[in-house]
Amino acid sequence: MKKIAASIPHSIWPAEDLKRAEKEAADSFGITLYELMLRAGEAAFTVARQQFPDTRCWLVLCGHGNNGGDGYVVARLAAAAGIQVTLLALESNKPLPEEAAQARDAWLNAGGVIHAPDILWPEQVDLIIDGLLGTGLTSAPRDNVAQLIDHVNAHPAPVLALDIPSGLNAQTGAAPGAVIHAHHTLTFIALKPGLLTGKARDVVGQLHHHALGLESWLNGQETALTRFDASQLCRWFTPRRPTSHKGDHGRLLIIGGDHGTAGAIRMAGEAALRAGAGLVRVLTRSENIAPLLTARPELMVHELTSASLDESLQWADVVVIGPGLGQQEWGKKALQKVENFRKPMLWDADALNLLAINPDKRHNRVLTPHPGEAARMLNCSVAEIESDRLLAAQRLVKRYAGVVVLKGAGTVIANAEGEMGIVDAGNAGMASGGMGDVLSGIIGALLGQKLTPWDAACAGCVAHGAAADRLAAQFGMRGMLATDLFTALWRVVNPDVVDTKDD
Template identity: 40%
Template sequence: MRELYTPDQVARLDQAAIRAGIAGEVLMDRAGRRLWQEIRQRWPGAGRLAVVCGGGNNGGDGYVVARLAGRAGLAVEVLYLVPPERLSGDAARHAQRYLDGGGICRPFEPEALDGVDVIVDALLGTGLDRPVSGAFAEAVTAVNATPAPVASVDIPSGIHGRTGAEMGVAVRAQLTATFVARKSGLFTGRGPACTGAVVFDDLGTATWTAGAELPHAWQATPADVGALLPPRPRDAHKGQQGHVLVVGGDRGMAGAVRLAAEAAGRSGAGLVSVATRPEHVPAVVGPCPAVMAHGIDRAEELAPLLSRASVVALGPGLGQGAWGRAMWAACRDVARPRVVDADGLNLLAADGRPLADAVLTPHPGEAARLLGADWDTTAIAADRFAAVRELASGWQAVALLKGAGTLVDDGRARYLASAGTPGMASGGMGDVLTGVVAGLWAQCPGADRARMAAVAAHVHGRAGERAAAALGGERGLLASDLLGWLPAVLAEGEAAA
């Protein structure tokens, strides 16, 4: 797992490196140099650069980029929101070095961006804690209206460094170079929509900051897939890989259980069963004959299926009618691990009692119903980390909050899965995720459940990326397109471990 930190934590890490003997002025120079190197590599034909600077260290990094670009022969202007004479400390020293070298520096005007090849966003740093307003908001709007690509220093201006929320307005960058430690807000909420490609450089501080702060969250990586699912022994058999039972599929919703069931199988579960409406059995078995589909009319018919299952996936296509409520009641207190999604979550919200031994997988709308009157989707977007922690604590379960930068929390540790593509904004994707979580859980019954769920979210997102690449585009991606890519993603994880 990759460590993620809050801006306050990174500030303390920065100070620890300075106390260890790395001068702040040196760290600022290293940050500016790294961003300049990335700009040169990505846009080698750029001849005119505009560096939009605010105050503080973020602006200081921008002056370093401007000085280096000018030295390389580019036409460079610093467009400031805070005059250089009002800067202090390391930022003031680097601004003066730029000016002493003949650098051009003038107040920001939107017209000054006309015809530039690259814009450097050095307006607002990771310490932002209130909505962007006034001249800064106007500058962000002007940057976004310019066709030139944008490279942001540390974080796109206007993105909250901890939560990833957009603070009124935010720069939409094509590149973000972040330093010392990775900030959690880059990878969830609006962060992924604004960062572009994210590159990281610890600026040589790792030796002095290792272990100084407990990470705010942990980010799933391909290597974590292999760590959770090592290669199988040559004598493995299906009985050792778990048995997933998917319960759902009221009338008209056979596709949901079929997607979840096949995803569980493609994720490696040894056996997969489905309990659904009798008329849906052919629709499930036809495209996926390895699934054992059972037509269920009455809740008591579930008992033998539940007794054989190692994990129950409850909710895909379940509905909230009489049949769905009966299935929910039969599974509510069964002594089995459960992955709960869709109408299973809505019925849980109506039930009101905590659900132990479960992974809950809500999207923000479902999460708002589970969280109650004090939360709505706007409040959840403002602080996804707080929302997922409240879900886990309130329902005494592992909570997986879907969205860009999926979050997982068990009340103790936080995890983040950043893999995925906008093409996954289509129906049925949550059913596939439910199946992947259940499939991995069935194979790894003793694993840390929150960590396992984060790995499952990574696998799901990575399968979406692979499917979109194979299709040649993101629009038109269907949930079923992910299924065939799940084994390849799992193999990718084995190779990375």
């Protein structure tokens, strides 16, 4: 059996470009769209056999578009291999697209039967193939389809989704209504953004990709969207010169830690050190000085005053402000001085909440909001942010300039030049306090090591997520602490070092 390549491309195509890309790519090779459908069905059948080799009773669900056509091809191949196939198809007053109609006719000519979607399911179903709704979905599935999706999700059999789980928006990753919870998803031709962000992390399962033989054409096209993952760490974290010294790796100033939030500034500071910053100075409340120096003596910790801030801004190559800053007069005065800093800076946490009150544009700034902060910055609801995370990131860039890191499952990064990326690293273990402070320190450190704001944001997010992934693989997700990342981060930012033993 032909093996399906496990690698996922780094280029991402906007959903609205997919039909055009499919047609142009097929034309460039002189093949028909039906031939592509046959290839898609064969690829899906191969993945199903590889992942679920012992299954013998398949339920194939076909919609009224080309996604359903792929399902008909899978069903025919499965039946030919001796698998018991029950095929359910949605009904419609409109005719099937030409290619899907050919696939349906081939299924019927091979002796296949098409059942109505509301029949009683067979007692024995050990694999479900989801070919109901494709990449064109923009609204909630109709009631009858939603009921079918709910039935699938309640069934114990594993699900393989064709191209995208039915009910998931291919552009945004939002699920406006019922959505298939797939165990595996095989996406065809190009990678869609909705498979990597938003609700996708809950419903896609293990993602597979097959270009259907169109790789050479796809590789010759430029896209503004990029998938970033741990395989690219060597691109950003290159070996250091043997003669380099601490001054070569950035003087980083971190400001924050109001009453009761010393932990935030400590985590940002230590994360910066573990990400390779040469020198890290912390300005904070006086009562935080002794605890921070005790916890991490490599930090230079001083009381935040007007004089210390003026001197430190002259000293620093990069400023990070926000972790534990608060929104009282103490934090406001610091931010007012920092906002005119001309070198690279990163704003997080309460710096973003204060920015939302007095918006401005700064091109030398990286902003790292979570969805709640982003909602305040755009004067909208969190639901609106999560309904289209890519659009939200673009709106933030338009209003505030610089580089925006919209955190969450499938972090989105955008800049004023139109570049966008989705971070394919990290896990649910990171849903705990302090993770954002660690990220701020990492990105700040990379800015000090002379990465551009865009590269520092991308590399920092990947390193952050990759460190958490190492921990999850070793210990699991539940109970992961932000400070647990430090040792794993040390390893991640040195990808040229070969592991000689387990962590």
